Amino acid sequence: MNIIRMVDANDMEDIAIGGAVLGTGGGGDPHVGKLMAQQAIRKYGPVKLMDVMELADDALVVPVCMMGAPTVMTEKLPQGDELMNAFRALEAVMGRKIDAVLCGEAGGVNSTTPFVVAASSGLPLIDGDGMGRAYPELQMVTFTLHGVSATPMVLCDDKGNSLVLETVSNAWTERLARAATIEMGGSALLAFYPMSGAVAKKAVVAGTLSLCARIGETLRAARAEHSDPVKALVDLLGAKTLFHGRIMDIERRTEGGFARGKATLTGVEDWRGQTLRLDFQNEFLIAESDGKVLATTPDLIAVVEADSGAPVTTDSLKYGQRLMALAWPCNPLWRTPGGIELVGPRYFKYDHDYVPFE
Amino acid sequence: MNIIRMVDANDMEDIAIGGAVLGTGGGGDPHVGKLMAQQAIRKYGPVKLMDVMELADDALVVPVCMMGAPTVMTEKLPQGDELMNAFRALEAVMGRKIDAVLCGEAGGVNSTTPFVVAASSGLPLIDGDGMGRAYPELQMVTFTLHGVSATPMVLCDDKGNSLVLETVSNAWTERLARAATIEMGGSALLAFYPMSGAVAKKAVVAGTLSLCARIGETLRAARAEHSDPVKALVDLLGAKTLFHGRIMDIERRTEGGFARGKATLTGVEDWRGQTLRLDFQNEFLIAESDGKVLATTPDLIAVVEADSGAPVTTDSLKYGQRLMALAWPCNPLWRTPGGIELVGPRYFKYDHDYVPFE
Numbered sequence: 001m002n003i004i005r006m007v008d009a010n011d012m013e014d015i016a017i018g019g020a021v022l023g024t025g026g027g028g029d030p031h032v033g034k035l036m037a038q039q040a041i042r043k044y045g046p047v048k049l050m051d052v053m054e055l056a057d058d059a060l061v062v063p064v065c066m067m068g069a070p071t072v073m074t075e076k077l078p079q080g081d082e083l084m085n086a087f088r089a090l091e092a093v094m095g096r097k098i099d100a101v102l103c104g105e106a107g108g109v110n111s112t113t114p115f116v117v118a119a120s121s122g123l124p125l126i127d128g129d130g131m132g133r134a135y136p137e138l139q140m141v142t143f144t145l146h147g148v149s150a151t152p153m154v155l156c157d158d159k160g161n162s163l164v165l166e167t168v169s170n171a172w173t174e175r176l177a178r179a180a181t182i183e184m185g186g187s188a189l190l191a192f193y194p195m196s197g198a199v200a201k202k203a204v205v206a207g208t209l210s211l212c213a214r215i216g217e218t219l220r221a222a223r224a225e226h227s228d229p230v231k232a233l234v235d236l237l238g239a240k241t242l243f244h245g246r247i248m249d250i251e252r253r254t255e256g257g258f259a260r261g262k263a264t265l266t267g268v269e270d271w272r273g274q275t276l277r278l279d280f281q282n283e284f285l286i287a288e289s290d291g292k293v294l295a296t297t298p299d300l301i302a303v304v305e306a307d308s309g310a311p312v313t314t315d316s317l318k319y320g321q322r323l324m325a326l327a328w329p330c331n332p333l334w335r336t337p338g339g340i341e342l343v344g345p346r347y348f349k350y351d352h353d354y355v356p357f358e
Numbered sequence: 359m360n361i362i363r364m365v366d367a368n369d370m371e372d373i374a375i376g377g378a379v380l381g382t383g384g385g386g387d388p389h390v391g392k393l394m395a396q397q398a399i400r401k402y403g404p405v406k407l408m409d410v411m412e413l414a415d416d417a418l419v420v421p422v423c424m425m426g427a428p429t430v431m432t433e434k435l436p437q438g439d440e441l442m443n444a445f446r447a448l449e450a451v452m453g454r455k456i457d458a459v460l461c462g463e464a465g466g467v468n469s470t471t472p473f474v475v476a477a478s479s480g481l482p483l484i485d486g487d488g489m490g491r492a493y494p495e496l497q498m499v500t501f502t503l504h505g506v507s508a509t510p511m512v513l514c515d516d517k518g519n520s521l522v523l524e525t526v527s528n529a530w531t532e533r534l535a536r537a538a539t540i541e542m543g544g545s546a547l548l549a550f551y552p553m554s555g556a557v558a559k560k561a562v563v564a565g566t567l568s569l570c571a572r573i574g575e576t577l578r579a580a581r582a583e584h585s586d587p588v589k590a591l592v593d594l595l596g597a598k599t600l601f602h603g604r605i606m607d608i609e610r611r612t613e614g615g616f617a618r619g620k621a622t623l624t625g626v627e628d629w630r631g632q633t634l635r636l637d638f639q640n641e642f643l644i645a646e647s648d649g650k651v652l653a654t655t656p657d658l659i660a661v662v663e664a665d666s667g668a669p670v671t672t673d674s675l676k677y678g679q680r681l682m683a684l685a686w687p688c689n690p691l692w693r694t695p696g697g698i699e700l701v702g703p704r705y706f707k708y709d710h711d712y713v714p715f716e
Contacts, residue, residue: 161523163523165520168517180537183536183537
């Protein structure tokens, strides 16, 4: 096994920052997952990060994640044990040993939770995920585009309840798991999408965890050198700066479990006299300036503090903040017709088609 | 194995009528379950009804039932296959063959659904249940009073989705299964409370299925002989006639998935000048006359047509109907402190204590 790197407790700081950037405003605060991962690494030792292409074709790979409202997840700090319970229960259902841990969602809190299971089990963690970003629903993964079933899936809560789901589609997995998670108090731990190494090689968005680490390192280095952190981030991601401005207006509502809303920014410097409207549903999904769509889901839209480059989540947007909006291309899989159907603007009930932001 | 009787498709007519009487106004219309059972019996042969005391101590016994809103259950006529899917899936989870089928609830639709599984599997059906009547929630069974866990439980829908639940209490089973059932469209099929023969001998309310059959036979015979069906029913059940009157007022509301309400009757014959108030939550739970409580849950309160003795469900109560209200004692287990806590008036949010109706 070729180890890309060994991830220790300190490395989790950078990875969590990177996870917040790829979280594109949503996905929950990686701080909580970082604390869980650091605790597990201190107890069991560093995590072996592994290239997906190194997997044996017949290896069994299992993604783990937290599900629920970010606010609840961060209030009810879960014990790493509960993730391990889900993982081990799925292993029992599969009737064979799992060979590697996978990350379902590299953005937000779930960029860090798989490190808990990898450290606790001693198994390698694949450097990649099923989104290359954050999305709010279980079926919104590249695994779905490759015909991988989300089930058998195990869902556990912090009280000791657990469910094994077998569903007829990944959309049904989302519905039933969502209902159970709400009943369990708003947060649950999952092991799902069991897949072979051969499938993982095709279905995984590769390299996203080491990208998370590089994002964190880059921002940290730029601040240490007193150079421009946002410029360093833009260069690393191959991103475009969509806008630089101040928040003039925020509109929020909670609908169907989503934190939906709009933020309006008025431009400064090169963008003086212009306005930007950001539409969000947990994640930033659409950036529009004076009637022109600049970027839409599935491309990534992140908002960072103009000075520090620190990522800003949709729920921490405040009047008067000076921010920069960045966009960069999503994984090519999301730009296929199947990808657009699963996570394009129309799925989120916006009345326009996907336009690649370039 | 000592067979009490072989139940054929015609016998299901009487059993369904008896199930409606023990349904005490709720539990869903046994007509649907009867059709399913008749179909299965015609295809696979009669059902062997077995005395619980004949079970080997190490036998594995599994109750099956439908869960959900009675109106939905009867609109979405399930195929017997879905009950068999739940049953076989629980057998796989238990890792051993099931030896006998059990009835969770002898009142309402679930007095007949276990016949589907017994006929389809060729296994004997135990003559008994976990209530001796109908109740709306999964934990409301004598099995709970004997410390039997509702899980592992399998819950299936008509689309092919299934869940295996493991919960920390039977109240949690109810919460999670209820949430899943609602998401599945309001109706689901269950196999749960797996127990040994030794436990079943203590925890089962024995004889309720043959009582259902006798109730149906008794009403049918009385009508054929032009004798008084209500009197025959009262004699069979050791019941007391609480009231004879006409419905003057009905008040209904749906709250938390319950069909709650009150019906007021004005007396005729011996009860002229008096009024009766029946409180219901799916089932009739309290009968009160002019400020005096005549009977309360867990004792059984049934309402029948004064002429035919035909049982009347809470959702078919209509202004002007001439009805008789009967009450008879519940199984002694329900009168223990644990039983009263689980299904007494206070659990249903009525502000008074249980008073044995005698």
